[in-house]
Amino acid sequence: MKHRLAIIGYGGMAGWHHSNIKEKIPAIEVVGALDVREEAEAKARENGLHVYKDLDELLLDKTVDLVTIATPNDVHKKLAIQCLKAGKNVVCEKPVTLNAKELEEIIAVAEQTGRLFSIHQNRRWDRDFLIVKKAIEEGLIGTPYFVESRVQGSRGAMHGWRGHKQNGGGMLLDWGVHLIDQALQLFPEKVVSVNAHLFSLYSDEVDDNIKLLLRFESGASMLLEMATNCLILQPRWHVSGTEGTLVIEDWSCKGKIVKLKPDGEMTWEDDIVYTEAGPTRTMAPRPKHTTEEVPLPEVKADWTEYYQNIVDVLDHGAELIVKPKQALRVMKVIDALFASQEAGVGLRVDI
């Protein structure tokens, strides 16, 4: 039997959910939409959906067993709890809530009702992320100890409601939640300290250019950067491992790995090298014969695996990939990062 899905908040991301499901997930039929804006209702009708007149009508529609919430962030909690209590399974856009406490309330209701609750952390299926994850898992660069993950734009202000604090706007909640979720996937161990520098260059309300430093229990750390004001882009990923370095330049996943050759032992025979920076041993170029370039690993990347997993959980009791408890860790890290910004200093955590 097909699952019947309704979308609450039929804006930009809802169209994305709708068309991806329609194209790739035959086990789900998108049947209805709820929105407070007339133009969104018109768009939903145009796309062949039933438009609910209010939330009650949707909650009472017994033919719908699955709801995707894609509204502004500040109403996620209320809607998720109402849908779960009405017996719906719920997929919620990210950030799932504005803080960890709100998410704990949802999780409690999901456990009471026994319904599925998951968060649309679709960027776990981004090609660039999957390449980094595979390269690390296959030991291609040894043990990773410093990972830089950057998403840089240059269009200035956050768009629409994402620029408003009361809607849960700002870069940390918008893109930060993706990059932190990816970070915790790469380093599933504990986060032991966080340091946030949140700039508000274009907004009086929300952060729009942010730098985050996460330190993990093993000693590795990550720098996460999200910019709206960067006119000369840096690589999407720069990963330092004990045996090599990995770079992915951009979303198209151009990049490479350069690693130490097992038989490429280096000697200090060259002693001091005179570079344009003056005499140096430490920073002199490494002899070419001691390293080799290898291509990035091949991966399969498909965002719709997210919804396929939802179907597999509902129909076959498969393991849920994006778990509420994982999102709770992400939200706790975000809470700590806001606290770090407030304090103007790094904070010790145990997350």
Place this chain on the structure above:
Amino acid sequence: MKHRLAIIGYGGMAGWHHSNIKEKIPAIEVVGALDVREEAEAKARENGLHVYKDLDELLLDKTVDLVTIATPNDVHKKLAIQCLKAGKNVVCEKPVTLNAKELEEIIAVAEQTGRLFSIHQNRRWDRDFLIVKKAIEEGLIGTPYFVESRVQGSRGAMHGWRGHKQNGGGMLLDWGVHLIDQALQLFPEKVVSVNAHLFSLYSDEVDDNIKLLLRFESGASMLLEMATNCLILQPRWHVSGTEGTLVIEDWSCKGKIVKLKPDGEMTWEDDIVYTEAGPTRTMAPRPKHTTEEVPLPEVKADWTEYYQNIVDVLDHGAELIVKPKQALRVMKVIDALFASQEAGVGLRVDI
């Protein structure tokens, strides 16, 4: 009258001092050297210098009024104080001492004796640094708010005594002191928090790959990185300003500035753009007509200006460029960074 200079510790850097002075500073004559190693003594003799049999002979040599200390870091303090007390003017290699307290002891003696004491922070005259400083001072990128300064090598371990803790080895004291000194020149305001992640990949004793985050009172912050294990290099400088971005690729100072055009107002008319990363407004490319590329500013860069200033101070009462109090701020930042590493978390400071 020519100043007569003796060098204590005639190793790699001493040769650099010697040849630079000989070539460019006619007001100083390098006349003698003191070292504990026979091969260094031989080298000094070869270069036409008198080789002192011990420190006392040097201190009693009334013809020498200026001493450069270029020994391992752990003996800087003792030697500096002895030289000052013997009436010598003293130039000391960086890091001036192992911590702020040691430097305060030297400063007290310098004040008692009335002799000149300065630190060879020659990288204030690096071309790349001077370009960044000038670009900021001339407002070419608006107000800088995030500056990344990186020195990346790939030869692994620190060389010789720089790999030993008791000699004051390690990357933070070796290169860190330069990059922090430059940072405090770019942002002369107070440092309000520090966060260090010091990795020891190749050494059981000292840090060899380090990431430092400094936050300044104005709200700007800097990421400083020094690596010995980076096989795909990042730019030497990446500077984010409110009106533009500056990049300097490497020591040869290839680079550029991309800035917003005053008449390049951007609209959101494009709405969502479908990139390889999925639909996005915030991260969509900025229309080309709204930005322009401008060349890096021209600068004059000459390391020997350091010694010319020493001569000008001694002969004409000029203002000392590299002041002990500035080095004291740098050492306080370094003390705090070591404390941050020890604590595993960022620390609030007032430096």
